Amino acid sequence: MQAIKIEALTHIYSKKTPSEKVALDNINLVVEEGEFVAIVGHTGSGKSTLVQHFNGLIKPHKKGKNGRVEIYGRATTEKKGLKQLRFDVGMVFQYPEYQLFEDTVAKDIAFGPKNMKLDKDEIDRRVRKSLELVGLPYDEFAERSPFELSGGEKRRVAIAGVIAMEPKILVLDEPFAGLDPEGVREITALILKLKSEICPTIITVTHDMDSASTLADRIIALREGKIVADGTPKEVFGDRALIKEIGLDVPFVARIVDKLEERGIVLNKNIVTIEELTTELERIRTGGGDNV
Amino acid sequence: MSYIVFNGVNYSYQLGEGEKLRALKNLSFSIEKGSFVALVGMNGSGKSTLSKLLNGLFLPTNKSGQVIVDGINTKEVDEVGKKGEKDNGFTVFDVRKKVGIVFQNPDNQTVATLVEDDVAFGPENIGLSREEIVERVNSALEGVTMTEYRDRAVSKLSGGQKQHVAIAGVLAMKPEVIVFDESTAMLDPIGRREIMSIARELNKQGITIIMITHNMDEAALADRIIVLQRGEIVLDGTPKEVFAENVPRFGLALPPATETAYKLKEKGFIFDEVIINEDELVEGICKQLR
Numbered sequence A: 001m002q003a004i005k006i007e008a009l010t011h012i013y014s015k016k017t018p019s020e021k022v023a024l025d026n027i028n029l030v031v032e033e034g035e036f037v038a039i040v041g042h043t044g045s046g047k048s049t050l051v052q053h054f055n056g057l058i059k060p061h062k063k064g065k066n067g068r069v070e071i072y073g074r075a076t077t078e079k080k081g082l083k084q085l086r087f088d089v090g091m092v093f094q095y096p097e098y099q100l101f102e103d104t105v106a107k108d109i110a111f112g113p114k115n116m117k118l119d120k121d122e123i124d125r126r127v128r129k130s131l132e133l134v135g136l137p138y139d140e141f142a143e144r145s146p147f148e149l150s151g152g153e154k155r156r157v158a159i160a161g162v163i164a165m166e167p168k169i170l171v172l173d174e175p176f177a178g179l180d181p182e183g184v185r186e187i188t189a190l191i192l193k194l195k196s197e198i199c200p201t202i203i204t205v206t207h208d209m210d211s212a213s214t215l216a217d218r219i220i221a222l223r224e225g226k227i228v229a230d231g232t233p234k235e236v237f238g239d240r241a242l243i244k245e246i247g248l249d250v251p252f253v254a255r256i257v258d259k260l261e262e263r264g265i266v267l268n269k270n271i272v273t274i275e276e277l278t279t280e281l282e283r284i285r286t287g288g289g290d291n292v
Numbered sequence B: 001m002s003y004i005v006f007n008g009v010n011y012s013y014q015l016g017e018g019e020k021l022r023a024l025k026n027l028s029f030s031i032e033k034g035s036f037v038a039l040v041g042m043n044g045s046g047k048s049t050l051s052k053l054l055n056g057l058f059l060p061t062n063k064s065g066q067v068i069v070d071g072i073n074t075k076e077v078d079e080v081g082k083k084g085e086k087d088n089g090f091t092v093f094d095v096r097k098k099v100g101i102v103f104q105n106p107d108n109q110t111v112a113t114l115v116e117d118d119v120a121f122g123p124e125n126i127g128l129s130r131e132e133i134v135e136r137v138n139s140a141l142e143g144v145t146m147t148e149y150r151d152r153a154v155s156k157l158s159g160g161q162k163q164h165v166a167i168a169g170v171l172a173m174k175p176e177v178i179v180f181d182e183s184t185a186m187l188d189p190i191g192r193r194e195i196m197s198i199a200r201e202l203n204k205q206g207i208t209i210i211m212i213t214h215n216m217d218e219a220a221l222a223d224r225i226i227v228l229q230r231g232e233i234v235l236d237g238t239p240k241e242v243f244a245e246n247v248p249r250f251g252l253a254l255p256p257a258t259e260t261a262y263k264l265k266e267k268g269f270i271f272d273e274v275i276i277n278e279d280e281l282v283e284g285i286c287k288q289l290r
Helices: A047-054 A079-088 A105-115 A120-133 A151-163 A181-197 A209-215 A233-238 A240-246 A252-262 A274-288 B047-054 B092-098 B115-125 B130-143 B159-171 B189-204 B239-243 B256-266 B278-289
Strands: A002-013 A021-032 A036-040 A068-071 A089-092 A169-173 A201-206 A218-223 A226-231 B002-016 B019-032 B036-040 B066-069 B099-102 B177-181 B208-212 B224-229 B232-237
Touching: A002 A047, A021 A047, A021 A201, A021 A226, A036 A047, A036 A209, A047 A068, A047 A089, A047 A169, A047 A201, A079 A089, A089 A151, A105 A120, A105 A151, A120 A151, A120 A181, A151 A169, A151 A181, A169 A181, A181 A201, A181 A209, A201 A209, A209 A233, A209 A252, A218 A233, A226 A233, A226 A240, A233 A240, A252 A274, A252 B256, A252 B278, A274 B256, A274 B278, B002 B047, B019 B047, B019 B208, B019 B232, B036 B047, B036 B189, B047 B066, B047 B099, B047 B177, B047 B208, B092 B099, B099 B159, B115 B130, B115 B159, B130 B159, B130 B189, B159 B177, B159 B189, B177 B189, B189 B208, B224 B239, B232 B239, B256 B278
Parallel strands: A036 A201, A036 A218, A089 A169, A169 A201, B036 B208, B036 B224, B099 B177, B177 B208
Antiparallel strands: A002 A021, A002 A068, A218 A226, B002 B019, B002 B066, B224 B232
C-alpha cells in the first residue's frame, strides 16, 4: 500500500522577491507502507521542506499547479482530511525536547490527543500506552516535571507525545542529534520497536551517513531540491562516483574500503556495516580472498 | 606548567527542601598550558558543570574546594560591581577573560544583529579603546575565516557559521583557554570538521583547548582524554590509553576504527598498538594482508 505519493512537486520560497529560492524542484516519490527511509543531503538541500509536505504543514497549490502530495491516497490539500492527516503523520522535529512545555509528563503527552478532542478515557489510555511504548513506566513518570528528566528521557517523552496521536507514518528529523552514545542506543532501539509494533513506516532526516546506512532500508538523497539518488544503502553508497558527484559523505565503513583499495586490498564496494567489513577481511586473511 | 588546577572540588545543585544533586565529587586534577584536552562522559556525568567552574560562573560548593586559574582562586575574586572587596586586585572578569566558553546551541550565543557588532560585544564591555576593539574584531574574524561575513546579519548564517561567530566573540577577549561545550553537537558533518580544525589551529597558536564532546572521533584528536562518570574522573590519559580500556562500561562508544580493530582481533588479526583512527586501522590491516 502506498503510504506517501508525491507527483511533480515544486516549492519556491519568497516567490517573486530578490530572495526567491527553489527548495523543491519537480519531486516524484512513492513510499510504500512498511519502508524505513532515510532522507539525506546537505543543509539547504530541501529535506525539511519535503517532509513538511508529508503532514500538510506546507501544501501544494489547491489546483495542483505545483504538484500533488497524497497520504494513503488522500491529497493533503483536501480541507476535510486535515485532522486525519495530522493524526496519520507524526512529526518529531529536531531537538523535540525543547518543545516540552507542560508541568507534568502526562499533561505534555496528552496535549496532542486533547487538541484532537478525544474523550478523557481515550486520552488517558493513549498517554499510558505511549509512555509504555517509549519505555518510561507510567507510575514512575506521569506526574514528574519533564524538565527534571535526563536528555534521553526528555526525548522519549517528546516522542511519546507524537506516538499518542497513533500515527501510521513517523517522521524523525535528526533523531540522534546531541545525544550521548547511550542515548543513541536507546533511541535506535525505540525507533525499531515503534516500527515493528505500531507505526510501520519510518522516515528519518539525517546528516549522519553511518546511522542512515545501518538503520534504513532505503536512502533518498536530495541536492538543490532534486532527488539525486534513491536505492538501498548498498546501491546508493556503493556507487562512489555518484556519491562524489552529489557531494555526500560516505559512511565510515565505505571510507575504510576505499583507503584499503588505495593500498591494493580490493573489497566489495557494497559493504556498509562493520560486521560485513570484518567478515570480508577475515576471508581474505585466511586465504579465501581474491585480493590483487 | 599547570594553568588550571582543581583541588577537591564538590559541586551540588540545590533541588528543593534539603534535596541536593551532587554533580561533582571531590574532583582534583590539573590542566597544562597549551594542551588539548577532551572531556567525555554520559549526559549527567558533570561535564558542563565542570566547564562552568572553569571560568567562575560556578564556584565549588564545599569550603575546601578550590579552582585555580592562572594562579587566581575563583573563590577569592571580587564579584561584578564589588571591586576591591576581597582585596586581591582581581574580579571575576579577570578569570572570564582567561577562559572563554563556546556553547552548544548556535542560536543562543549571539547578542547583536551584525556579525562584527556581535564579536565587538565582549571587548566593548571591558571598556577597551575604539582602536583596540577594531583591531581585536579584525583578528578574531580572521582567526575563524569569517572576515567576508563581517557586515552580514547573524540570523542569516548557517548553524556552523554562527558557531564561527561565537568562537570569534570568545577570541576577541584574547583568552588563554577556550572550552568547547558540545559546540559541534548541533552541526552537520562539514560544520563539525570546520570547528575541529579551528580548535586545532588555535591550539597550535598556544591556546589551551578543552573539548567537551560525545563524538569519540573528535575526542581521539586530543592529547589527553578525561572520562567523567557521576561526577568523578574514572579514566584520564592519552587517547590510546583511554581507548585501550573498556570505555563502553561508562556509557560511551569507541571510535568506529577502534571498534573495528577489536572485532578484527576476535577474528585473529593482531595489532601492535591500540587503534584510534582510520589511518592506523588501514595501516594495521595492510601489514597483515600483504
